[in-house]
Amino acid sequence: xxxxxxxxxxxxxxxxxxxxxxxxxxxxxxxxxxxxxxxxxxxxxxxxxxxxxxxxxxxxxxxxxxxxxxxxxxxxxxxxxxxxxxxxxxxxxxxxxxxxxxxxxxxxxxxxxxxxxxxxxxxxxxxxxxxxxxxxxxxxxxxxxxxxxxxxxxxxxxxxxxxxxxxxxxxxxxxxxxxxxxxxxxxxxxxxxxxxxxxxxxxxxxxxxxxxxxxxxxxxxxxxxxxxxxxxxxxxxxxxxxxxxxxxxxxxxxxxxxxxxxxxxxxxxxxxxxxxxxxxxxxxxxxxxxxxxxxxxxxxxxxxxxxxxxxxxxxxxxxxxxxxxxxxxxxxxxxxxxxxxxxxxxxxxxxxxxxxxxxxxxxxxxxxxxxxxxxxxxxxxxxxxxxxxxxxxxxxxxxxxxxxxxxxxxxxxxxxxxxxxxxxxxxxxxxxxxxxxxxxxxxxxxxxxxxxxxxxxxxxxxxxxxxxxxxxxxxxxxxxxxxxxxxxxxxxxxxxxxxxxxxxxxxxxxxxxxxxxxxxxxxxxxxxxxxxxxxxxxxxxxxxxxxxxxxxxxxxxxxxxxxxxxxxxxxxxxxxxxxxxxxxxxxxxxxxxxxxxxxxxxxxxxxxxxxxxxxxxxxxxxxxxxxxxxxxxxxxxxxxxxxxxxxxxxxxxxxxxxxxxxxxxxxxxxxxxxxxxxxxxxxxxxxxxxxxxxxxxxxxxxxxxxxxxxxxxxxxxxxxxxxxxxxxxxxxxxxxxxxxxxxxxxxxxxxxxxxxxxxxxxxxxxxxxxxxxxx
Amino acid sequence: xxxxxxxxxxxxxxxxxxxxxxxxxxxxxxxxxxxxxxxxxxxxxxxxxxxxxxxxxxxxxxxxxxxxxxxxxxxxxxxxxxxxxxxxxxxxxxxxxxxxxxxxxxxxxxxxxxxxxxxxxxxxxxxxxxxxxxxxxxxxxxxxxxxxxxxxxxxxxxxx
Numbered sequence: 001x002x003x004x005x006x007x008x009x010x011x012x013x014x015x016x017x018x019x020x021x022x023x024x025x026x027x028x029x030x031x032x033x034x035x036x037x038x039x040x041x042x043x044x045x046x047x048x049x050x051x052x053x054x055x056x057x058x059x060x061x062x063x064x065x066x067x068x069x070x071x072x073x074x075x076x077x078x079x080x081x082x083x084x085x086x087x088x089x090x091x092x093x094x095x096x097x098x099x100x101x102x103x104x105x106x107x108x109x110x111x112x113x114x115x116x117x118x119x120x121x122x123x124x125x126x127x128x129x130x131x132x133x134x135x136x137x138x139x140x141x142x143x144x145x146x147x148x149x150x151x152x153x154x155x156x157x158x159x160x161x162x163x164x165x166x167x168x169x170x171x172x173x174x175x176x177x178x179x180x181x182x183x184x185x186x187x188x189x190x191x192x193x194x195x196x197x198x199x200x201x202x203x204x205x206x207x208x209x210x211x212x213x214x215x216x217x218x219x220x221x222x223x224x225x226x227x228x229x230x231x232x233x234x235x236x237x238x239x240x241x242x243x244x245x246x247x248x249x250x251x252x253x254x255x256x257x258x259x260x261x262x263x264x265x266x267x268x269x270x271x272x273x274x275x276x277x278x279x280x281x282x283x284x285x286x287x288x289x290x291x292x293x294x295x296x297x298x299x300x301x302x303x304x305x306x307x308x309x310x311x312x313x314x315x316x317x318x319x320x321x322x323x324x325x326x327x328x329x330x331x332x333x334x335x336x337x338x339x340x341x342x343x344x345x346x347x348x349x350x351x352x353x354x355x356x357x358x359x360x361x362x363x364x365x366x367x368x369x370x371x372x373x374x375x376x377x378x379x380x381x382x383x384x385x386x387x388x389x390x391x392x393x394x395x396x397x398x399x400x401x402x403x404x405x406x407x408x409x410x411x412x413x414x415x416x417x418x419x420x421x422x423x424x425x426x427x428x429x430x431x432x433x434x435x436x437x438x439x440x441x442x443x444x445x446x447x448x449x450x451x452x453x454x455x456x457x458x459x460x461x462x463x464x465x466x467x468x469x470x471x472x473x474x475x476x477x478x479x480x481x482x483x484x485x486x487x488x489x490x491x492x493x494x495x496x497x498x499x500x501x502x503x504x505x506x507x508x509x510x511x512x513x514x515x516x517x518x519x520x521x522x523x524x525x526x527x528x529x530x531x532x533x534x535x536x537x538x539x540x541x542x543x544x545x546x547x548x549x550x551x552x553x554x555x556x557x558x559x560x561x562x563x564x565x566x567x568x569x570x571x572x573x574x575x576x577x578x579x580x581x582x583x584x585x586x587x588x589x590x591x592x593x594x595x596x597x598x599x600x601x602x603x604x605x606x607x608x609x610x611x612x613x614x615x616x617x618x619x620x621x622x623x624x625x626x627x628x629x630x631x632x633x634x635x636x637x638x639x640x641x642x643x644x645x646x647x648x649x650x651x652x653x654x655x656x657x658x659x660x661x662x663x664x665x666x667x668x669x670x671x672x673x674x675x676x677x678x679x680x681x682x683x684x685x686x687x688x689x690x691x692x693x694x695x696x697x698x699x700x701x702x703x704x705x706x707x708x709x710x711x712x713x714x715x716x717x718x719x720x721x722x723x724x725x726x727x728x729x730x731x732x733x734x735x736x737x738x739x740x741x742x743x744x745x746x747x748x749x750x751x752x753x754x755x756x757x758x759x760x761x762x763x764x765x766x767x768x769x770x771x772x773x774x775x
Numbered sequence: 776x777x778x779x780x781x782x783x784x785x786x787x788x789x790x791x792x793x794x795x796x797x798x799x800x801x802x803x804x805x806x807x808x809x810x811x812x813x814x815x816x817x818x819x820x821x822x823x824x825x826x827x828x829x830x831x832x833x834x835x836x837x838x839x840x841x842x843x844x845x846x847x848x849x850x851x852x853x854x855x856x857x858x859x860x861x862x863x864x865x866x867x868x869x870x871x872x873x874x875x876x877x878x879x880x881x882x883x884x885x886x887x888x889x890x891x892x893x894x895x896x897x898x899x900x901x902x903x904x905x906x907x908x909x910x911x912x913x914x915x916x917x918x919x920x921x922x923x924x925x926x927x928x929x930x931x932x933x934x935x
Contacts, residue, residue, distance in 0.1 A: 029874070032870075035882050038814020040879055042880065044816075196914075198880070199818040199880045199881045199912060201817075201818070282817075495877035649920070653919075656920065657914070657916050661914070684821060688912060688914065690909050691906075691921070692905045692906060694917055694918045
């Protein structure tokens with residue numbers, strides 16, 4: 001690992017790194033004061049003259065034909081704007097990838113809570129009564145609600161085979177590898193759905209103009225996704241449709257694709273009523289009707305040599321996509337690529353499938369498939385280590401990727417990988433070895449069983465494969481009328497710090513102060529399309545284009561003769577204003593340029609899956625109370641390498657927030673399903689971590705600058721979602737001696753595990769080969 | 776539709792207000808709509824998330840659970856009443872400095888809960904902060920930087 005150590009040492013000494021003034025400092029968040037004083041305006045805080053309210057009538061069954069819609073008595077229906085599928089002027093789809101999801105069900109429904117009919121009225125209370133008075137008569141049809149039901153294919157509910165998408169990754173010769181194995185270890189792991197639970201429910205306001213124009217304001221991540229969906233739905237020319245993002249109260253993927261649906265509904269009501277229409281979901285509607293993290297099942301079969309070297313993997317990764325394709329293909333893709341984790345596999349085969357069921361479509365949620373497949377892998381690594389008799393850290397150490405090795409997709413990692421260093425340092429920071437010894441002794445006599453567990457993982461930054469090439473993001477920088485500089489992007493702020501880090505990068509690039517730069521509000525009629533705000537791409541991909549656009553703007557000033565190359569901040573700002581006075585606008589736009597040597601074969605799923613990866617080792621320490629079966633997390637170490645840290649406080653905040661969501665994923669957050677419907681759709685009975693549940697989360701960074709990121713930055717947002725669940729469950733397994741392989745792991749599951757006869761999961765130990773191998 | 780309405784008077788952020796309301800309307804709705812104080816947010820409508828927290832006669836309440844009639848004659852303080860003359864309240868300042876606000880939707884309620892906590896206990900322990908903020912959910916921060924902010928604001932010299 002000489003290169004890796006060198007990379008870390010370089011960093012410690014300051015090495016050959018760029019010295020930065022603004023980047024790398026914890027400047028105040030741009031929109032911080034407005035948020036802290038209650039002045040920030042979120043969608044439900046806005047009101048327009050003549051505005052009325054919209055509501056959605058939804059399917060009460062999982063699947064079937066709509067036979068009749070009856071409007072009950074006692075409601076002055078003439079006061080209401082009523083919209084059905086028949087009122088859609090364009091195509092009845094929520095346009096995204098496959099375009100199979102109707103905006104309003106037309107004749108048939110495929111999941112509970114599917115939108116069927118829309119109502120609008122000036123009085124919110126009257127609206128609620130009217131929704132309850134619509135009676136929809138169905139002819140119910142059989143339905144599917146689990147992966148297992150869907151894969152049996154006794155009933156087909158989507159396409160020819162219930163499969164939205166499948167992938168195959170094949171490296172080396174897996175079939176030949178089994179015969180050389182000292183051990184072959186199998187395992188099966190599963191993960192449940194998880195609600196994003198942004199504290200601000202979804203909402204939009206739509207306004208239709210007299211001249212065939214449409215404007216939608218809303219809480220969202222991806223204004224151009226919404227724009228595309230509205231154009232398809234309304235049939236309006238693209239230039240007549242305008243989408244404006246307002247302050248967004250949390251998203252986590254939950255406001256990636258679903259807001260396009262709500263925007264479509266509000267638009268249809270606004271076009272028909274000729275008034276501005278506001279739709280705000282209440283919490284119960286938001287939880288029941290909108291997307292969640294895909295439930296998954298992963299099966300591992302692993303060949304290991306006598307010295308604990310991984311020889312081969314056969315991995316089957318399947319997800320429940322719900323009733324429509326939406327983003328299931330891309331979620332599956334990321335989960336599939338991450339299924340082999342940060343290890344070197346000479347031979348690996350990953351087969352994956354996303355299945356259709358009659359639940360509301362599952363969708364984007366921070367991590368996007370990787371938390372599922374990495375939970376399985378990192379539980380399995382502990383299981384294999386235990387089976388072959390190596391400590392979990394040592395087994396990992398022998399198999400971690402090193403610089404120059406290839407990933408599951410045969411991508412050669414040219415950048416330094418510091419995983420071995422991260423592993424050693426995380427063990428040291430958490431006092432791992434000492435605790436393993438102490439806990440073993442402690443657990444002999446105590447009813448408070450202690451355990452410590454780890455997870456080693458990676459997360460690819462940016463869109464997968466050729467995705468960034470297709471997105472072809474554009475970023476602008478302009479001299480603002482009010483002085484200073486504005487960054488023009490469609491990359492949205494929803495708490496992560498987009499506005500702050502992009503301003504830092506522009507200021508750093510041009511020798512300006514942080515306060516000289518702001519980010520323009522995101523408005524599709526003004527902002528260039530820098531793509532969706534997803535996939536841990538904003539810092540690394542968009543940040544880099546901000547840098548090149550800023551340099552281009554400077555070059556324009558130099559070429560105009562208004563700026564001397566040696567000019568400082570004040571001269572630069574003055575030159576911007578002089579240019580504006582003389583020539584009008586001063587703007588510069590730049591387009592995405594791929595880092596060199598990025599090749600991706602979409603057919604074979606082979607090549608540079610991501611331009612760069614963030615790497616991490618997390619360690620969780622837990623106490624399992626075997627009287628109450630509850631788990632307390634006593635300590636949590638989160639150590640990662642994310643390239644240059646652009647803003648230490650924001651970066652640590654991203655990690656802490658992701659870890660907290662990961663704790664919820666592991667131990668608390670259980671979606672309870674009944675016939676495809678979430679029945680605990682309230683904060684009262686769907687439990688997310690509170691201030692009292694969160695352990696000390698100790699965050700550490702190693703910085704190995706990435707050559708093609710802005711000032712060396714890589715992606716960060718999704719990474720912390722991947723590691724907590726396996727680290728925590730590994731700790732619980734160590735504490736209890738029971739193999740728990742599913743999340744969420746609730747006290748009742750631990751009770752069941754500890755009170756039923758302990759059964760290790762089935763595994764085929766080829767003992768003859770083992771004997772041979774251990775000679 | 777005025778049948779059943781009544782007048783309710785209270786002081787909000789130092790200002791005497793009288794509103795014509797249905798007696799069982801939620802205080803949250805009255806603050807947000809006729810009064811235009813949209814800082815308090817609705818996250819759940821059932822008293823779980825704390826985003827609608829305000830001070831009613833100095834007590835921290837979920838305004839989504841308070842019928843407006845109960846505010847008759849009361850003194851109310853909302854997030855809008857904290858900062859004076861563009862100067863952030865020390866707790867707001869600490870949240871800004873420590874990274875205690877991310878998406879900002881829970882922030883008004885969280886700040887009000889922190890104000891209430893520090894008024895009763897100017898030098899809380901970490902455990903007391905955890906308990907004091909236990910009724911306010913935040914999905915972004917993992918709470919760590921919120922704890923830091925409250926600790927920072929509780930330093931001697933601040934005026935919670």
